Amino acid sequence: MTKPMTIKQFNKQFPDDDACLDHLMNVRYGSKFFCTKCGAEAKHHRVKARRCYECEFCGHQVYPTAGTPFARTRTSLRDWFYVMFLFCTTRNGVSAKEIQRQLGVTYKTAWRMGHEIRKYMGWVDGDDQIGGSGPVETDETFIGGRDKLGKDDKHIVLGMVERGGDVITRVIDSATIEGVVPHMVKNIKEGATVYTDKARIYSDLKREGFAHDSVNHMIKEYVRGPVHTNTIESFWACLKRGINGTHIWVSKKHLASYLGEFEFRHNLRKQPHLMFDLLLLAFPRP
Ligand SMILES: [Zn+2]
Secondary structure: OOOOOOHHHHHHHOOOHHHHHHHHHHHHHOOEEEOOOOOOEEEEEEEOOOOEEEEOOOOOEEOOOOOOOOOOOOOOHHHHHHHHHHHHHOOOOOOHHHHHHHHOOOHHHHHHHHHHHHHHHHHHOOOOOEOOOOOEEEEEEEEEEEOOOOOEEEEEEEEEEEOOOOEEEEEEOOOOHHHHHHHHHHHEOOOOEEEEEOOHHHOOHHHHOOEEEEEOHHHOOOEEOOEEOHHHHHHHHHHHHHHHHHHOOOOHHHHHHHHHHHHHHHHOOOOHHHHHHHHHHHOOOO
């Protein structure tokens, strides 16, 4: 299966909390593993009425929810799984309002659930350099709008995307050479082909070891053969639709985790069936 999970499949695979716990245990620890107490390679059996499994030899107990956001909440495991399912199958993001409506929880709980899940989505893909096989498009954009007091509150985001590959975004302090180029040097392979617009901040990329070319948006030149920034532009469009449409306003503090959410979906777009379990694997082991 390489398609995203359907709601029908979700309901079938996760009918109740027990099924969710079994799945969590399986993904995080496997069915047979070395017991940390007795050292034996042991099967671990579910302990009734507890969220734990015990070693078949010494009875040592393992709690698969430990280290996850599910550990200390009263929200059921199935509700958490359902919200994760929404995050993995949506295109434009999941709002707290939507979670509140679908689960019947308070807005505060809904917001917190979304926030937790988003945080781990950003942890899924690593920081591997891009540009190894395809050209990289780089661009910067403004995200945000007005804060609660009506004050202008926009943030600059730098985006780097390899065509056919991964996207990397960073919240930056200024759209200057000093604010942008170090991120490019760090995240894009030396020697990679980089396409940008004509902005001055990109004027000296050849000196950084990139093969650079640009299109001139000022004179309405958007595509010249392979030179364009359409891939990053469509990522921005998706991100803005998501943030503007579902979240109304995102503070600078939380912007990075929203970016992580959209990166996660972009970078796993060819393997949507893996999203759910990769998210479970992103939780740190205790
Ligand atoms: Zn044991």
